[in-house]
Amino acid sequence: MGTDANHVAPRVRLTQAQLDRACERHLAYLSGIAGGAKLSLPFFDLSGMSFNGRNLTNANLSGAILRRTSFTGAKLDYADLFGCDLSEADLSRAQLHRTDLRAATLRGAVLTGARMVECDLRDGAMASATRTDFRILGMEIGPADISAAVMVDADLTRARLSGSTARATDFSGAVLAGAQLTRLDLRDAKLVRANLDGADLADADLRGANLAGAKVRAEALAASIRTDADMRRREAPAEPVEEAAYEPESTAPAITRPNAEQLEAMLTAHAQWVGSAGRTGHQLDISGQDLSGMDLSGRVLTLMKANNTRLRGADLRGAQMQAVQMSGVDLRSSDLRFADLRGAVMDRANLIDANLERADLSMLKTARGHEVRTSLVRARLAAAIFRQAKLVGVNFSGADLTGVVLDGADTNGMMLDGARGLQH
Template sequence: MARTMMERRQLVRITQDQLDQVIERHEMFRNARAGGARAVLSHFDLSGLSLAGRDLAHADFTATALSAADLAGTVLDCATLYACDLRQADLTGASLVKADLRGASLRGADLTGANLFDADLQDGSLASKQKDGGTVVLAIEKRPSDLQWANLSNANLTNARLSGAVALHTDFSDAVMRGARLIRANLRNATLNGAILEGADLSGADARGASLRGAVLTGATMTLTELAGADLSGALTDRPAGKPLDTLPRPLADLLKQHALWVGSAGQEGMPLDLSGIDVRGAGSLSRQCLTRMVACGAIFYGVDLSGAQIQVGQLQDADLRGADLSAADLRGINLRNAKLNNADLRGANLDFLQIDETRAVPSDLSGIRMRYADLTGARLTRAKLVGADLSFADLSQADLRGADLGRAILTGAKLDRTQLAGAMLEGSTGLPPGVA
C-alpha cells in the first residue's frame, strides 16, 4: 500500500522562463509536433507565475502550488490539479472541463466565467511518509476542496461534483449548476443568486444563511438540506412562481387563438393577451405563435420554447426568460427593460426597431437587461436601447449593432469584434474589445 501513496516532499521552485519552456513543449505535444512532451509539474512551486491563455489540457499539477498564479483563459481540460494550492489564483474564463480538483484549495480564487463542466471538486486525500522514532509510518491527510470566498459567478458547473466541498461565503451568482452534486457541501452564507441548480443534488448540504434569490431549483434534490436563514425570495422551484396558469380566465390555448384573431383584425375581433405575472413554464411550446403586442410584465418564461414567435412591440418588462429559446423570433420594438435572459438562445432573432409609418419607429428597449451567456449569434439589434445591459460572456458573433445605445453596458468576455461597434453609442460601457475607445 505504501508504494501507491504519494510521498510528501519539498516543492521545487522554477522561474517563469523555465515554466514557459515546459508549456511550449506541452503545447507541441498537444499539437502532435516533434519534440513535444506532456507537462508534469507535480510538487512544483509555481505561485505567482503566469500561465494565462495557454493550452495545458491533460497536464499534471498534483499537489502543486499555484497560489496567486495567473491562469486567466488557460485551457486546463482533463488536467490533474489534485490537492493543488490555487488560493487567490486568477482563473477568470479558464476552461477546466473534467478537471480533477479533488482536495484543491481555491480559497479566494477568481473563477468568474470559468468552465468547470463535469469537474471533480470532491474531497481528496494526501499521504506522506513520516518517521516515528525508527519506524516509517504513513500519515493520511484528508482534504475537502476549499472554495471559501472564491468567486464562481457566471461559471459553468454543469454536472460538477462538489460533494463535501467547503464553500463558505463563496459567490456562485448566476452560475450554471445543472445536475451538480453538492451532497453534504458546506454552503453557509454562500451567494447563489440567480444560479441555475436545475436537477442538482443538495442532499445533506448546509446552506444556512445562503442567498438563493432568483435561483432555479426545479428538479433539485434537497433531502435534509439545511436552509435556516437562507433567502429564497424569487427562487424557481417545481411549484408555480407568481400566478399559475389556471388563474387565467380561459385555457391558454383559447387565449392564444383569441389574441391571434385580435392582431389579425386590428383589434376588431378577439381579445389581447395579458400574461403579466403568470408562470408560463407549464404551457408547453409557444414556438411560432402570434404574440404581437402581448403584455407579459414580470411573467416567467424560464426555459420556454418561443423560437420563431412573433412578439413585436411586446411588453415584457421584468420578465424571466432565462434559458428560453427565442431563436429566429421577431422581437422588433419589444420592451424587455430589466428582464432576465441569461443563457437564452437568441440566434438570428430580430430585435431591430419597428417602423410604424414614415415618421414613427419603435426601437427595442433592452435597458438594464441581463443577458449573460446569451447566444445572440446573427441577431439584429439596429438602434436597440441597451443602456446598462449586462452582456457578459454573451456570443454576439455577426450581430448587427449599428446605432445601438450601449451606454454603461457590460461587455466583459463578450464575443464580438470592434467592427461591430462602429456607430454604436458606448459612453460608460466596460469590457470593450481591444482598440475600442
Template sequence: MVAQIEKKSDRSGRERLVEQRPLYKATQEQLDALLKRHEMFRNARMGGARAILANYDLTGLNLAGRDLAHADLTGCILRRANLAGANLDCCTLFAADLREANLTGASLVKVDLRGASLRGADLTGANLVSADLRDGSLAERAADGSLKMVVVESDTSPADMQGAKLANANLSQAKLSGVVAQHTDFTDALMRGTKLVRANLRNATLDGAILEGADMSGADVRGASMKGAVLTGAVLMMTEMAGADMAGALTDKPAGKPASALPRPLEQMLKLHAEWVGTAGQGGLALDLSGYDLRHETCLSHACLTRLHAPGVILYGVDLSAAHIQVGNLRGADLRGANLSGCDLRGINLADAQLGNANLSEANLGYLKIDATRLVCSDLSGAKLRYANLSGARLVKADFRGADLSFANLLLADLKEADLTGARLSGTRVKREQMAEVTGFKVLG
C-alpha cells in the first residue's frame, strides 16, 4: 500500500506536508508469534526479537497478560483490544489508538502515550507511574529538509481521554499537561505529583482522588466532582474550578479543629489517657479528639487509645500501627491511607468511616468480650473500605452491613460470623472458603 502525501493546515494556519501512512493488519495468530518472540527477547533467549508493531492494526485482538515491555507500538491501532493485566512498561504507544481498549490492571510505568487516544478505554487499577500522556504528533523530515506530519489511517485525537475509566489507577508523577479528559472517571486514583497543567477536566469524576502535590495550573475542572479528593500541596494557580463539587475535599486548610486548638500537646494528652485507662478512670484524663484534623501527627503509633472518643477525626495517612483502640468511637473518621496494621481494634465503632487504601493487615477487628454474657462487636457499617488491605485481619462477628469493600484485600482474613449484608464486594480479593460462615453472603454450589 502506497502512502499518500497532502498539504494540511495546523491550528496556527501554517501548511505542512502530511503523510497518510498505511496500516498493517495482523491476525491473532500472527500477533501471538510476534509476542512469543518478544517474550523470548525479554528473557534473553536465543531467537527472540523486540516487537516492532508500529502502524499495525490490532483492533479487537487479545494481548491480555502478555509481556510487551519496551515494545514499539507507535501509531498502532488497538481499538477494543484486550490488554488486561499486560506489562507495557516503557512501551512506546506514541499516537496509538486505544479507544475502548481493556487495560484493567495493566502496568504502564514510564509508557510513552503522547498523542494517544484513550477515549472510552478502561484503565481501572492500571499502573501509570511516570507515564507521558501529553499532546504529540508524528513527524518525519522530508528529502528537502522540511517536516512532514505523519498520521495513520484513523481519526484519533491527540491526548484524548474523554470517557475513559481510571478508577484507582496510579498516575503518580505522570505527565497529563494539556490532556482532554472530560467526563473521565478518576475515582480514588493516586495522582501524587501528577502534571495537569492546562488539562481539560471539565465534568470529570475525581471523587476520592489523591492529588497531593499535583500541578493543576491553568487546568479546567469546572463542573467536576471532587468529593473527598485530597489536594494538599497541589498547585491551583489560575485553575478554573467554578461549579466543582468539593464536598469533603482535603486541602492545605484544616478540615476540622487544628492540633494547635488542643488543650494540651497531644503527647501529654496521650500519657494522661494511658493513665486514665490503666486506673479505670481513677486518674489521668480521657482523650477526646472529636472533629480534630490531626493528619500531620506522628506520635500515634503503638499508642494506648482504648475507649478513644474521636468521631469525625481526620487521620488521613497517619501511622497508627500497633495502636490499641479497643471500643474506640471513630464514627465518620477519615482514615484513608492510614496505617492500622497490627492494631487492636476490638469492639471499635468505625461506622461510616473512610478507610480507602488503609492498611489494616493483621489488625484485630473482632469482638471484645466484656463478661460471660456481653460482647461488643466492631461496627464498620457503611464504612468505605475501597482498596483497603485487610489481609490476615481478624473480623469475627464484625458488622460490615452496607460497607463498600470493592477491591479490598481480604485474603487470609477471619470472617467467621461477620455480617456482610448489603456490602459491596466488586473486585474484592477473598477466597470462597472464607465466606462459608458469613452472614448476608450466599456461597453458591
C-alpha cells in the first residue's frame, strides 16, 4: 500500500473476546446455523490479535491493520485480505487457497509451511477502479510487498505475484510450480531448493537471489533479470518490430472511456436490441474503448462488438457473451467465471491471468441448427484458469497456453494446431 494505513482514522479496535465471538458467528455462518454472520471487519485495527486455528473462509478483512497478528493454522480460503497490513504477522501452517492478498503488506511475516495454492499477491493497482472503499478513504493501491518474509516450505503452486515485491524473502524449499512471477522483484531472495517448475519469470528481477538446488527451467531463467546488464537491456529503447509479427497498438481506434452514466445507457440500449431482435435499442459497440476494471457482471452482452477494447481487470462474472466480436481485446486479470462465451470470436485476445472457471466456451447452436466454434486463435492465455469450464470444440490454434489450469474442464474436440505451452 502506498499510503500509510495509520492515516485512516478512526480505526475500530476489538477486544480479543469480541473478536472470538465474531469468529464463532462466522463459523455458524459457514455451517448454515441460525444466528451466524459473516466476519466482515474491513479497515479495523486488529494488531496483535489471535486468529489461531480459526476457520475464516470467505471472511472480509480488506484494508485491516493486522500487524503481528497470529493466524497460526488458520483457514483463510477465498478470504478478502486486499490491501491489508500483515507486517510481522504469523501465518505459519495457515491455509490461504485463492486468498485475495493483492496490494497487501507482509513485510517480515512468517508463512512457514503455509498452503497458498493459487493465492493472489499481484499488484493491486488494476483493481483501483472497483475498490471505491479505498479511494474514499484516500488510500493508494499498489503492489503487494512480501519483502523479508519467511516462506520456507510454503506451497505457492500457481500463485500469482506479478508486479509485486519480494526482496530478501526466504522461499527455501517452497513450491512455486506454475506460479506467475513476471516483473516480481526477487532481489536477494533465498530460493534454495525451491520448486519453480513451470513458473513464469519473465522480467522477474533475480539479481543477488540464491537459487542453489532450485528446480527451474532454463528458458524461464533466460527470460528473467539476473545481472545489471540484463536490466540495462530491458530498459533500453525497444527496436522497431515488423508489422507482420506484431500489430501495433497505435493502429487501433483512439482510446476513450465512457463514464458510468454513458455505459449504463449503452448497456440498457443493447439489452433492448438483443431482446427485441434488433427492432428497438442499439447494438453495443465499444471497440477501441477502455473499460478496464469496470463491473459488467451478469450483463447481457450477446453479439457485442469489442474489438481491441481494454477490459483489463473487468468483472464479467456470469455475463451473457454469446457470439461477441472481441478480436484483440485486452482481458488480462479479468473475472469471467460462469460467463457464457459460446461462439465468441476472441482471436489475438490477451487473457493472461484471466479467470474463466465454469465459463461456457462450447459451440453455439444457431436457430438453423448450425454450430459455431468459439475462436481463440493466437490468443495469449498464460496462467488463465479454465477449471470446470466447457471448452468443447474451442479453436486454440496458435494460442499460448502456458500454465493454464484445466482441472475438470471438458476439452473434447479442441483445436490445438500450433498451440504452445500446454502440458499433457
